[in-house]
Amino acid sequence: MSTPPPVGRVVATELKPATPHQFHFWTARESPVGIGAIVRVDAPGRTVLGIVTDGFAYADLDRPIHDVIGAEGDPALAGQQPTERTEIRLYTAAVLRQVPEQPLQPVPLGTVFLADDADVSIALRMDAFLAGAQPTGIPIGVYAAGGLEAPIYLDADFLLGPEAAHLNITGVSGLATKTSAVQFLLSSIFQTFPAHRGTVAAVCFNVKGPDLCFLDQPADLPEEDRRLYARLGVAPEPFANVQYYAPYKADGVNLNTLRTHEALSGNTVPLIWGLREVLDYAEVLLNRDDVDAKAGALIDFLKERVVGREFHDITLSERPFEVRSFADLEDFFRRIFEFLEVQARGAEIWRTHHVATIRKVRNRLGNISLRAKGLVTDDGQPSDLPWGKFEDRSLHVVDVAGLDPLVQDLVFARLVSQLREHLERRDLGVDHVVVFVDELNKYAPADGQDTYVRRMLLDLSERGRYLGLVLFSAQQFRSQVLRRVVGNAGTALFGRMDMDELATPGYGILSPATRAKLAALPKGELMVRHPHFTQPLFVRFPRPAALTGRLGVERFPPATDVAFGAAVARQLRALDASITLARLEPVIEGRREEDVRRALHTTRRVRPDNVLAFFTAQLGKRVEREVTERRGVAPLKRTGGDPYA
């Protein structure tokens, strides 16, 4: 194999010396070197690998005025000068690695070459985790420069733990980079995460539109993207094991998601929680003014003594209470007030709790059931993620895009807390879980109130890696996110950035040229920071192999909201394709809607063989309306005259 020609030569002057961490080199005017290119400096006894961070061009012109004089003030003449001025292309490069690494010395004045595949691997210290009996490389994209193209890998131990963990991605919206990059990376993880490092699953929160609603559907990929997939050793396929979760709309039967096309209903299930599930995270929904010490004590009392168990209080009722739903809770409160007003003759204290506190807690909890209608159920039977049964390489997408922001917080807080608890107990079903959260600046803002979700994200970012709970987060403006949350992300990806954002102090370490490149980064390109890489690196990644939200909605238009009966029929049809509205109508005619909803949820949860029969049985015996014969009332006996007359 012939040695490629050199592209430049290191130069060092007193003003621009070569140091152990930076050097300068010149190239011919026409050269493949550009910002982000990896180069190799060869000198006797030492090889240095560096990445180009800045570039300069200048001529032997002393001052601009002399160009004006030469052209006699006419810009048109300036281009007609008989001789082109001597021009220099000078580049600054940051050292990625020196071989040998000790003693660490200034970069020698050697010849500069473009790096090849092997050089890139050494420069980024990928040889440490790609070689050996148990490699841990996860493909992230390709580095391309001067006709060379090298796959870039992240170290799974530093992406999913335990060495480091978490990933954060920043970039302006609408350039199909953040979501696409995370989709590709998840796909890459699922296909290449080494078995000797355990099992992995992912939970994604779809927070806007149809972004993540079609991850199980194949996309039409251009040939160039397929070539990139092949180069990276990743199959261009959508996710094979995906489960979607979405709460109902307020009607309790139409799902609150854009993934309502009947063809996709097989793996789209309702997300329904009961009072127990919600009450454990009441703190998420109630602000500090709501939950003072007194209210907190009452809520704790309800959680510990009342909800989900038998509660005896002879003063309220002769029969024990079984509070399992918001309706039961409302009945419980009503009994307390009746007791205080009637039996206790206007007393203000019930079991050390003041009536005002009880009224306040009743109002706030009652509000939750209103705000989260569709998510919370009155029958007390939840439909939840498969806790304890997470499968390896399974993807769980929770669609919260249509929910009230506060309810989104509730969903997020509870699911992440559950993941954490199960991972602590090692009974989730997998060893690692990636949680993907978009719009992180909303959940963990740098400024503003310290919320439950923010505290939880901080805890997750600081301690999650020990548990295998890994946060993949994205936002438009990294500077607007709590510094400790993004700071704990071992790996950071940067798409095209807004100039205002790049002007914030967090980007001060980047050279002006790197910042300029970030401000104009094309689709499908990212800058990567990873613990093994001593400098940020630009990579290109292929489009995701799954259908994008926009195309998904076009190909699988969401079903329109239908009347109650038709919605129930559609949901049952997901379990038994033979069920039609015509068959169902006689079954539900005259039934109360809450009874139908309860039967539907139970049927969906149990998934019986004979769906319609089970559903009908759940409705219970029909209580026929008793039609009694109208009986007349005997007329008053007339006395025949006005008695007052």
Added chain:
Amino acid sequence: MSGTAVGGPEPWPGVVAFLDGTQRYEVMAYAGSSPVVVAEIGAAVLERRNRHLHVATVARRRLLIARPEVLLELGETAAGHEAVALPEDGPAHPVHDFVLARREVDRARGRLEVAIGHRYREISDGWLIVDGTLSESPQWAADPRMLGICKSHATLPFAGTDLEAYLRLPAGSRSPVFQPAGHEVAPVCSWALRLWPWQGKDLLHGLIRVEAAPTLETVAHADQLSRWLLAERAPVSTPDPRWDRLLYGIRAVEEYLRASGSR
């Protein structure tokens, strides 16, 4: 004498080359009171094609200049250098000998420039512009496609009102063609050309003296050649203090020789 307006600048047709030489010298040691001077001389031709200058030919020499007996003593120490003996026409004197050594360097550089010019002529018959006089070589002086550009005006061809008119040529004008005195071995034609306006500056600002082969054709084409030279004003040769008279191509040769020479 009256000046002639030559017309606007015109780009030089075809290939043009520029020739110049550089020299650097220093006293390395003293043998008794006589200095031992080392020098590096270089000469090169840069050829312009498609508005870019490329090295067409280059030569360098290292000189060791001293009195003959000193050169004998140095022996092997002088390896890699061309030994040049100083004349022994008097007792050794540090200043006088150094002046003599400097002259030897000048002469050697002149010879090297001539040699390089001849070498270039063997490979190209294009226009060759030389920094300085063509009288260095009878062949140069007779070459119809060579021009010498003299920036210094130590000797002036006219006197009285003619000299005044000569020194006050307006920008873009030339003097009549004349034959300068003192060039008997290699006679040339010559004329002065004002590249930049002198008003507000020095009388010699922007004034060059052009030398060409002493033929009728040269006289006939003096205006045309002047127009081509006017186009060479740009790019301006700053920051060189002689920028008003130094053609960019000539400066580029100097820069190349300085940058690529040994330290």
